[in-house]
Amino acid sequence: MDASPDGGTDSLADAAYGLIRNRVLDGDLEVGAPVSVLALATDLKMSRSPVRYAVERLLSERLLRRVSGTITVAAPDRYELLDSLAVRTQLEALAARLAAPRVDEQTLAELTGIHDRFRQAVQDRDQDAARRADADFHSAIQELAGNECLAESLERVRTQVILAAYSTAWITSRGPALLEHERVLRALQDQDGQSAEIAMIRHLNNLTTRITSEWRAQDTAEEATGRRRAAPRASGAR
Structure with missing residues (x-):
């Protein structure tokens, strides 16, 4: 992701990451629940770009999972x-x-x-x-x-x-x-x-x-x- 001169893009991505992560860990996004970049962006009043970055980061951390093209909150066995x-x-x-x-x-x-x-x-x-x-x-x-x-x-x-x-x-x-x-x-x-x-x-x-x-x-x-x-x-x- 290209950062703006003042680091605004990165800051938005970090903010989106923190907000979504907290929703998962607080149980607001339940285990197994589907996760939509568009819905989250609308809810957080952000553009899709920082939210998409945050979701990809959470996927890499195994907090979210992609199964058959659908992203859901991970349910560890x-x-x-x-x-x-x-x-x-x-x-x-x-x-x-x-x-x-x-x-x-x-x-x-x-x-x-x-x-x-x-x-x-x-x-x-x-x-x-x-x-x-x-x-x-x-x-x-x-x-x-x-x-x-x-x-x-x-x-x-x-x-x-x-x-x-x-x-x-x-x-x-x-x-x-x-x-x-x-x-x-x-x-x-x-x-x-x-x-x-x-x-x-x-x-x-x-x-x-x-x-x-x-x-x-x-x-x-x-x-x-x-x-x-x-x-x-x-x-x-x-």
């Missing part, structure tokens, strides 16, 4: 989610370790404020607010780590986890996640990089365990439903 979680765990652990010595009064206040929002959302059973606060907590630690290469790698893998979370009962993870965030925050407050790294690994390993446990429960329920539906047919065949 279970194997993709587990792969993303494994990578995310190691990257976020590194981010926590790098962030710990960089914590000062201002950054600690910001992290504490985000954590307080998360706690309030959990108490209010506000799933959307809790999800946003959870994402903000992890993003703040990522930014505090001060490593651009790590941030870029982590940003891409986190989007896959966030997308997949919409297809799980994430609400069941909020209580345990609140306690796990508190342990991470405490280690960061102490500027203890090793403890922050361990706390983050435990948090994300526990998240993986909760998700896989839910999958097993879903599969068991579906199998039981299938057996109940098949029983009358089998009985009638005699």
